[in-house]
Amino acid sequence: MRTLIGCFFLAVAVPCTASDNKALLWQQPGEITVADWIWGPGGEARAPQGPFVFVEEDLKGTNPKIKVRDAKGEQWTVKFGGEDHSDVFAARLLFAMGYAAQPSYFVRSGVITGVHGLKRAKVFVGKQGEFAYARFKLRESKKMARVEGSDWSWRNNPFVGTHELNGLKILMMLLSNWDAKDSRDGKGSNTAVYTKRDPDGDELLYSFDDWGATLGKWGGFFSRDKWDADGYSQQTRAFASSSDGQAIRWGYRGKHGKDITSGIRIEDVRWLLTYLSPVTDEELRAGLQASGATAPQIDAYAHSIRERISQLQRLSQSAIATH
Numbered sequence: 001m002r003t004l005i006g007c008f009f010l011a012v013a014v015p016c017t018a019s020d021n022k023a024l025l026w027q028q029p030g031e032i033t034v035a036d037w038i039w040g041p042g043g044e045a046r047a048p049q050g051p052f053v054f055v056e057e058d059l060k061g062t063n064p065k066i067k068v069r070d071a072k073g074e075q076w077t078v079k080f081g082g083e084d085h086s087d088v089f090a091a092r093l094l095f096a097m098g099y100a101a102q103p104s105y106f107v108r109s110g111v112i113t114g115v116h117g118l119k120r121a122k123v124f125v126g127k128q129g130e131f132a133y134a135r136f137k138l139r140e141s142k143k144m145a146r147v148e149g150s151d152w153s154w155r156n157n158p159f160v161g162t163h164e165l166n167g168l169k170i171l172m173m174l175l176s177n178w179d180a181k182d183s184r185d186g187k188g189s190n191t192a193v194y195t196k197r198d199p200d201g202d203e204l205l206y207s208f209d210d211w212g213a214t215l216g217k218w219g220g221f222f223s224r225d226k227w228d229a230d231g232y233s234q235q236t237r238a239f240a241s242s243s244d245g246q247a248i249r250w251g252y253r254g255k256h257g258k259d260i261t262s263g264i265r266i267e268d269v270r271w272l273l274t275y276l277s278p279v280t281d282e283e284l285r286a287g288l289q290a291s292g293a294t295a296p297q298i299d300a301y302a303h304s305i306r307e308r309i310s311q312l313q314r315l316s317q318s319a320i321a322t323h
Contacts, residue, residue, distance in 0.1 A: 024196075025206045026164040029098040029275060037287035040088070041095040042103025048076055048136045054114040054129070057121055063212065064121035067139065068112055075139040078112075080124035083212030084135040086227045089291040090175055090211030096283070097275050099168060100194075100207040103138040106292040110134075133292065135212075144205075150193040151183035152206060154259035159206070166268035168208065169260050173239070174308050176232055178224045178254030179213035185255075215301065219253045229300035236304040240311045245318040270316050276309055 039047065049071045058065040064080045079087070087104055094101040112129040125131050159165035172180060182191045190210035196203045216228035217235055225231055238251030248269070250261040284305055288298045 022202070023158040023204045023206060025100075025159050025162075025168070026098045029096060032096045032279075032283070034283055034286045036096065037092050037283045038290045040092045040104060040287075040290070041101045042105070042138060046074070046103050046138065047105050048074065048107060050110050052076075052078075052110060052112040054112050054116070057118055059120065064124055066112070066115075066118070066121050066125070076136045077139050078107075078131075079135045079137070079212070080121060080131070080133070082226055084133050085291045085293060086175075086214040086216075087135050087137070087210075087212045089287050089293075090177070090214050092287040092290070093171065093175070094211075096279065097167070097171065097272070099171070100205055102209070105136045106290065107134050107136050108132065108292065144194050144196055147193045147195055147204070150204075151189040151191045152193060153182040153184050153191070154180070154256055156183075157206060161263065163268050163271035166264045167272040169264060170269065170272050170312070172208070172254075172260055173218075173250055173252040174305070175211065175214040176216060176218045176235065176252070176254075177211055177214040178218045178252075179210060180208075180255045180257075180260055181210075182256060218251070224254070229297045229304075233300050233304045236307050239308045240315060242315055242318060245315075248315060266315060269312050273309075273312055273316060277313065279309070281306065 035044070038044075052068040052070055055067040055069055055075070058067055058077060063083055066078050068076050068078055070076060084106060088106045091101040091104040109130070109132045112125065112131060115125055115129045118125060124134075154169070157165065179190060181188050183189050190208055192207050192209050194205045194207060196205055213224075213226045215232050216225035217231035218224055235251060240251070241249050243249070246266060248264060248266070250264075252261055254260065281302055284302045285298050288301050293301065
């Protein structure tokens with residue numbers, strides 16, 4: 001099983017085709033096992049360990065969050081309310097595909113000591129600090145640091161036109177992540193750049209950080225949702241198709257939707273399938289179970305994700321047949 005130190009892949013990275021040779025978006029994934037789908041990019045060793053101690057409430061964003069310290073001294077952001085499952089599964093898929101992902105874990109229940117003065121998170125934490133159904137995301141790394149003010153946009157980054165960026169956009173749509181905010185959205189941006197200390201000079205790791213708005217329906221404000229197996233399944237039929245074996249028609253709708261769906265070629269689909277096609281149903285189900293999905297949800301999501309992968313495979317095969 002692959003294990004990582006900190007928030008991102010710290011093995012020797014394979015650079016993308018980019019204008020800045022110190023900028024990285026993707027690395028060649030190693031051998032992925034079922035255990036990697038269970039534990040994700042942090043591995044079993046980095047999993048949060050109680051007892052948990054309250055640090056402060058985080059009032060940024062739309063979902064209730066608090067910051068805690070665990071028994072090993074690790075700092076975690078604990079999120080409640082609707083994103084406790086989806087963000088965890090997305091981290092496992094990204095990790096398996098070679099993209100940066102912060103260690104995230106679903107914690108079914110626990111106790112946080114010293115809790116006080118809660119506002120938005122008050123309804124999710126009991127009087128004795130007890131909680132249920134939370135996402136723990138690792139906050140800090142000694143080898144990584146976020147570059148403040150360096151958020152990037154889908155239109156303006158060193159990877160425009162590469163397999164790596166277009167592969168990330170396909171994963172956004174495969175998971176129905178409608179919250180594709182970038183640097184154009186100011187403080188609400190979900191894109192980020194991190195520095196990785198390197199003897200030959202710091203490397204810049206590009207990341208899309210927020211995958212909570214996934215595995216539901218894509219769409220506009222009044223039609224979208226997250227972690228909705230039925231909604232995700234209903235839209236799967238419209239995920240990806242082509243009438244001529246070349247131009248791809250994407251069903252996705254979301255923030256910056258035109259940027260997400262444009263510029264993706266059949267060659268990009270084939271590139272991503274190199275890593276996506278080997279994913280087994282056992283691995284998908286292990287990742288979903290580790291994310292806190294129920295048995296019916298595991299069945300529904302595994303079936304729909306497999307169908308979306310099959311649609312990509314059909315696109316690839318159709319393009320070959322037209323030549």
